[in-house]
Amino acid sequence: MSLITISNRVALPSQLQGAQGGLAVGLRSALEDGGGLWFGWDGRHEPRLPDPRPLAVQNANGVRYATLRLTRAEYERFYLGFSNQVLWPLFHYRLPYVHCQRADREGYWAVNRLFADRLPDLPDAESPIWIHDYHFIPLGQMLRERGITNPLGFFLHTPFPAWDVYRALPDHQALLEALCAHDLVGFQTDLDRDNFLDCLRHTDAIEVIDTARARYRGRVVHIGVFPIGIDVDSVAAHARHGFYSQQGRRLQASLGDRRLIIGVDRLDYSKGLDIRFEAYRRMLERRREHRARVVYLQIAPISRGEVPEYDEIRRELEYQAGHLNCQFAEYDWAPLRYLNRGFHRANVLGFLSRAHVGLVTPMRDGMNLVAKEFVAAQDPDDPGVLVLSHLAGAARELDAAVLVNPYDPDEVAERLHQALTMPLAERRERWTRMIRCLREQDITCWRDDYLQALQTAAGASG
Template sequence: MSRLIIVSNRVAPISEGGPAAGGLAVGVYDALKETGGMWFGWSGDVLASGQPQIKLEERGPVTFATIGLVRRDYDQYYRGFSNATLWPAFHYRADLLQYDRHDFEGYCRVNAWLAQQLVPLLRADDVIWVHDYHLIPFAQALRAAGVTNRIGFFLHIPFPASQVLLAVPPHRALVEALCSFDLLGFQTTPDLRAFCDYVVHEAGGSIDARPAAAAEPVLIHAFGRTLRAAAYPIGVYPDEIAELAKAGERGKPVRTMKATLHTRKLIMSVDRLDYSKGLVERFRAFERLLDQAPAQRNNVSFLQIAPPTRADMHAYQEIRLQLEGESGRINGRFAELDWTPILYIHRQYERPVLAALFRTAHVGYVTPLRDGMNLVAKEYVSAQDPEDPGVLVLSRFAGAAQELTGALIVNPVDIDDMADALAAALSMPLAERQARYRDMIAQLRENNVSVWRDNFMRDLQRVEPSPSVDEASQREERTGVAN
């Protein structure tokens, strides 16, 4: 059996018997344990000087291969092009996009350098699965080094519409690099459609007619290559999350929260502190609820957990200050001696604690301005008590909205719409809550993270290995003579 090689910007810290990692990490790690293989990527270390060296760690059939970055590479590849250019553009925030030609050069240089580090570790029949926007040029770099293995790519964030992508100056180079992969995976059909639209209207490529079987990847011809692409919505393990939630209920954090709430209902959100998550709008919609429904005052609390991320970037420092200001203003306006409306926590919690808090919450409040999937929405539903489930309020611009039709779907920039949805969720009858929950949990079980992983790997295994550079040249010469 071929080994599986996972390549990601960061290698997830997974230990047998340790704290549960995220669903993606667990799903990928399960595949690695089944087939044997390697997980390769940045260690998270930033070196002031010197030449980074690969660290290899064997854990059963899985090899973890990690390497540090020097400060210039971190600044250009990670802080610069990946997170100051691609992240805002792919989340439809072109107004926040910052572009520096040297950062793009650094992004390409680091991808090429990482590919060079991986090449000596590869075997001829390895199957390579690359993850996310940090590594768009990775297959192109491997091909230039003579690698002919099957290489797939999965984009965890949205793929933007053509007119948004055009705001990124090297947009054509990025799409050409994506076409060096054999299989591209997107979270949703709209993301796939946006990519195909760019290929046809901006790159002069073509798309074969949609196959008879809707689940089959489309065939794409662009930049002298033929590749496949499809939507593979990522899932979670809902039953495992339910078990975590039940176990975590006995823990001190959850018992403390319940004691603090007394008889009040709880609205809960968990997000990384990021401008794409619609946090400010979410706070204002909760304020509008308290404005329009005075009976809810002192009868509902809103818990927002927002762990820090990319704290060394200006845009993230700004959103933190803005949120602290909004929560202080709203609490100052409505708080009473025995009630604080918004509990804003700027720290990370382990998944068992979060799952148990989700089970406690009467409303899951998940309203990103744009999100590839948003697994928090799926985890909230998974954690619910089937006999007395809460209600999910979900942004229409989260990929999860394509599947979780039992949620109350809202426009995250419409403050009144979100406030109305919160009011409806808080007063929803038990029978309706149960029906919505049953619909969503069935969907989550049918399309869990193993299904996502297995569908992608099945389609990647079906791809013919890419020809070597010499074989491709000979093929072009034969084609040229024939024509």
């Protein structure tokens, strides 16, 4: 039985090295196990494209990779517009960044229809279809309307907001009804599931049966929690390689005997980088013993650079970084290294493995795999300390981290000091609890649990 995976971006065979993370590798592995199809956008756009839209197809290791290209107008409306200036900020509770335009909303639904129309031929009616993330919320409903009867699942990688936030979304009822076309809707945390159920209760057309089921037009949709994991052994192996790589040795040589604090995030207003910088500044101001003895490395590659709000946060962070270094730097020490570019995955994991503190403080996050990768990359004999936002999904599993309120720079500053001065015995105890959790709920477990639940749900729906 084959698996059909649909996502906004497709991790093509030629791209599965370097920067690709554990999710891409985990999905590829599932597809290769029984043969399958990975379908999505190729990440490119052109001024005009022919009709019907051509599919680009590659085959590798028993998997078909099929991609569509978007027009410039589709890219602006579907991707930049509705997906990333409406759904993304809304789902991350950043209402001031929500910019609703009717053309963008219509473009979002139109691109979902395009993908529904151009889905390649399915091998059989038993093959499960697994749709990923907020870009394709209506797609499952559209596939049902086209006669697709396969087991149909949806997984949301972002948070799902509370009702009072969600109802700010135009067409909010239509998207809830679209999600109910699936056999299984999966979330990262129980909070996201509960928020979704609460939103369903405010929709007259949908009946909530219990905490795991709802009914819409005679079909039962199953609802579950599936916290995504990582491949612990693979992360540890890449971290060891990165630790001893040329880049890893260069980093260590530049640090000398100073302790490293590290953050690795996309440049995004949901990541809380501005408050994180301020927290670090306050720690240096109040805890003079850390001056010239720590270095904070923040890696923040630029994403969605065409969205105005991302330019705004970039300018603010550049100002903060310059101000902080001007305030505290010595002729032989700069307290903050702020880099707006990405690095090879093994190098990033190697950097994580050298860090004494992993600083992961998003304002809201579906999961945050960097937090989990930091733990897996550590030396068991001398592990670093994870300082983690309690508003990240990962905090519900990694409760042995030093948890912080990402909106409170004073608390983050205090917890940074706690992490830098934590005794070895406590660091080992916290790390042992977290690594055990990561092994119990790794990427393979996440994938297999979801697909098994989808098969069960499909058999019980109707």
